Amino acid sequence: MKILALDSSGLVASVAYLEDGKIKGNINVNYQKTHSQTLLPMLDELVKTLDINLSEVDCIAVANGPGSFTGLRIGVATVKGLGLSLRKDIVPVSTLEALSLNWYGANGIVCPIMDARRSQVYAAAYRFGKEVKGEEVIEPVNCEISKLLEKLEGFGEKIYFTGDGVPVYREYIENNLKAETVFPMPVNAYQNAGNVAVLGQYYAEKGLTKKAEEVSPVYLRKPQAEREREALQNASN
Amino acid sequence: MDKDIVILAIESSCDETAAAVIKNGREILSNVIYSQIDLHTLYGGVVPEIASRKHIDKINQVVDKAISDSGMELKNMDAVAVTYGPGLVGPLLVGVSFAKAMAYGAGLPVIGVHHIEGHICANYIANKDLEPPFICLVVSGGHTHLVKVTDYGKYEILGRTEDDAAGEAFDKVARAIGLGYPGGPKIDRISKEGDPFSIKFPRAKVGNSEYDFSFSGLKSAVLNYLNTASMNNEEIVTENVAASFQQAVIDVLVSHSMDAVEKNGFKKFAIAGGVASNSGLREAFEKACGERNIDFFLPPPILCTDNAAMIGAAAYYEYISGTRHGLDLNAIANLKLGERQ
Numbered sequence: 301m302k303i304l305a306l307d308s309s310g311l312v313a314s315v316a317y318l319e320d321g322k323i324k325g326n327i328n329v330n331y332q333k334t335h336s337q338t339l340l341p342m343l344d345e346l347v348k349t350l351d352i353n354l355s356e357v358d359c360i361a362v363a364n365g366p367g368s369f370t371g372l373r374i375g376v377a378t379v380k381g382l383g384l385s386l387r388k389d390i391v392p393v394s395t396l397e398a399l400s401l402n403w404y405g406a407n408g409i410v411c412p413i414m415d416a417r418r419s420q421v422y423a424a425a426y427r428f429g430k431e432v433k434g435e436e437v438i439e440p441v442n443c444e445i446s447k448l449l450e451k452l453e454g455f456g457e458k459i460y461f462t463g464d465g466v467p468v469y470r471e472y473i474e475n476n477l478k479a480e481t482v483f484p485m486p487v488n489a490y491q492n493a494g495n496v497a498v499l500g501q502y503y504a505e506k507g508l509t510k511k512a513e514e515v516s517p518v519y520l521r522k523p524q525a526e527r528e529r530e531a532l533q534n535a536s537n
Numbered sequence: 538m539d540k541d542i543v544i545l546a547i548e549s550s551c552d553e554t555a556a557a558v559i560k561n562g563r564e565i566l567s568n569v570i571y572s573q574i575d576l577h578t579l580y581g582g583v584v585p586e587i588a589s590r591k592h593i594d595k596i597n598q599v600v601d602k603a604i605s606d607s608g609m610e611l612k613n614m615d616a617v618a619v620t621y622g623p624g625l626v627g628p629l630l631v632g633v634s635f636a637k638a639m640a641y642g643a644g645l646p647v648i649g650v651h652h653i654e655g656h657i658c659a660n661y662i663a664n665k666d667l668e669p670p671f672i673c674l675v676v677s678g679g680h681t682h683l684v685k686v687t688d689y690g691k692y693e694i695l696g697r698t699e700d701d702a703a704g705e706a707f708d709k710v711a712r713a714i715g716l717g718y719p720g721g722p723k724i725d726r727i728s729k730e731g732d733p734f735s736i737k738f739p740r741a742k743v744g745n746s747e748y749d750f751s752f753s754g755l756k757s758a759v760l761n762y763l764n765t766a767s768m769n770n771e772e773i774v775t776e777n778v779a780a781s782f783q784q785a786v787i788d789v790l791v792s793h794s795m796d797a798v799e800k801n802g803f804k805k806f807a808i809a810g811g812v813a814s815n816s817g818l819r820e821a822f823e824k825a826c827g828e829r830n831i832d833f834f835l836p837p838p839i840l841c842t843d844n845a846a847m848i849g850a851a852a853y854y855e856y857i858s859g860t861r862h863g864l865d866l867n868a869i870a871n872l873k874l875g876e877r878q
Binding site: 373 | 584589593594596600601635638643867
């Protein structure tokens with residue numbers, strides 16, 4: 301199976317190509333340019349370096365959220381455009397689940413956290429078994445960091461953290477979480493499209509692909525204007 | 538030209554998701570517009586994050602329909618064009634990211650188009666004989682520009698608004714007199730039942746340039762009028778307020794535009810943008826141009842509101858002059874007219 305994968309859900313822009321179960325190429329950039337300037341040129345470099353024939357790709361995987369609203373839309377719009385012109389199906393992969401592969405096989409709970417600002421995170425938790433995909437023990441949520449730590453304590457296990465929420469909340473976690481913790485090294489701290497490709501293959505083999513027009517980002521948070529409008533309506537009821 | 542040039546164009550700078558296929562810059566093969574207006578009406582204006590989310594949900598369906606309606610296949614087209622500014626950055630990024638990826642997948646070049654240039658070029662579709670040079674007034678919810686079109690793809694701004702865009706003033710006044718959003722069509726409709734000369738609102742003079750506009754003073758004058766009338770328990774005739782306000786806007790737009798045409802020695806004048814479908818405005822310009830023996834050009838309303846056909850028209854002239862953008866094309870919210878990359 302040949303899979304092209306993209307992740308632009310956070311600070312990192314990442315592209316990868318997986319063929320016959322091997323990551324043949326993977327480019328990651330963590331730089332201040334916007335993803336709209338970096339993502340497609342990176343994909344083009346990958347295609348040229350690896351002599352990829354885009355028409356032979358089986359499907360295109362994308363980290364579809366949660367994450368930066370704009371970052372998610374750049375990645376999702378890119379795969380939707382590629383999907384339409386190449387007539388390829390898309391495999392949406394949870395950003396958090398892809399991040400969990402940074403600690404693949406860890407003996408404990410893997411907890412990817414992404415900074416959602418205002419003391420909040422996007423987070424989930426996984427426990428690895430025999431499959432490449434971990435068992436989801438906390439489903440993706442947008443919550444206060446304190447609420448997440450309460451849930452994590454309930455497991456009574458070692459917690460492996462990863463994601464861009466780590467530098468923001470590490471001190472808070474160390475001071476407040478009553479559990480053994482492991483934090484990532486630079487090499488497994490961020491999003492990587494290689495992980496998206498691996499999970500993309502897992503889901504594609506199970507037939508869990510979508511038509512390009514059916515793919516949307518998973519934001520886990522409503523737009524501010526919508527939240528304020530609902531609050532007003534609730535207050536007047 | 539021997540070979541036809543066919544361009545797929547995409548527009549997503551505000552609250553319309555649009556795609557079109559245009560032949561040789563003048564002929565519409567397809568033109569699809571998905572308007573989000575009902576959604577934003579709930580909020581009294583366009584909410585950028587909500588617009589961005591809607592664009593990404595609809596863009597494939599809109600573009601796919603534009604391709605199938607055109608009766609052509611993407612691989613037989615010559616380029617993919619997309620609006621990359623000015624506009625709301627979130628919505629713009631959806632169109633730009635999508636268009637670049639689509640073009641890349643199909644092996645076609647990408648052409649970034651300036652939204653206002655697109656509005657001006659809507660006139661090339663509506664009037665097959667129109668050629669530069671001419672003066673064009675672009676009036677919409679986000680823009681008020683008086684532009685000298687010296688050649689295809691060559692624009693010089695003569696005047697612009699110093700504060701509110703004309704369409705913005707319509708929206709604000711409509712809210713104040715209880716008409717709601719979007720203000721332009723609603724004010725236009727009830728103005729027909731009012732007396733445009735019943736209330737004397739100011740026609741603003743602006744210091745910087747003889748062609749610049751200002752509408753915030755007029756908006757304040759309307760609000761003051763409403764406040765004073767309600768404090769004095771005077772009856773407010775909404776139709777008269779709307780008609781008098783609209784007349785004040787039209788008077789300024791017409792006088793600046795006619796000055797620009799005559800002082801530049803031009804014989805042709807065009808209007809463009811969402812407010813250009815205002816019937817009062819269209820009638821006033823027809824009369825003013827008729828009296829001065831100036832040829833007047835205006836697109837039909839469907840090409841005045843945001844659409845991708847106009848982007849395809851602008852892109853055609855960019856295409857034949859050799860403009861091609863890279864895969865790093867970015868959305869630029871405040872892209873200036875005539876200062877393209």
